[in-house]
Amino acid sequence: MIVSNKSFSEKVWAVTAKIPPGRVATYGDIAGRLANKDSAPAYRAVGMALHRNPRAPVVPCHRVVGSDGRLTGYAGGLAKKKRMLEAEGVAVVDGRVDLSAYRWQNRR
């Protein structure tokens, strides 16, 4: 259970879970939201948090794509990730999504 209580990871899962269906977000966006003035966007940590994702079903990590909209890794297979995105209405081409059209733009 990742002994670490409310940690960076939890924030990542929280933001990821906020991603509306049919929409995708980049690690940079998530990291940017979690990025505090004291901490720079940790794309790495974000990816790690999702990789560790203890509650996959509750955290739509499959909606998180790379900066180019490219489907990065996924605990289960990118193929499945791609499939889930398409199921939500996100067009995935060659393992890539059109950020210009599906990028999650939720400006607090």
Place this chain on the structure above:
DNA sequence: CCGATGACGCGCC
């Protein structure tokens, strides 16, 4: 505490 790794991003060749 230190060292190494990782679902990234960007720069450079």
Place this chain on the structure above:
DNA sequence: GGGCGCGCCATCG
């Protein structure tokens, strides 16, 4: 355009 390396933060060992 494609391939390679470095830097970033956080977590794991």
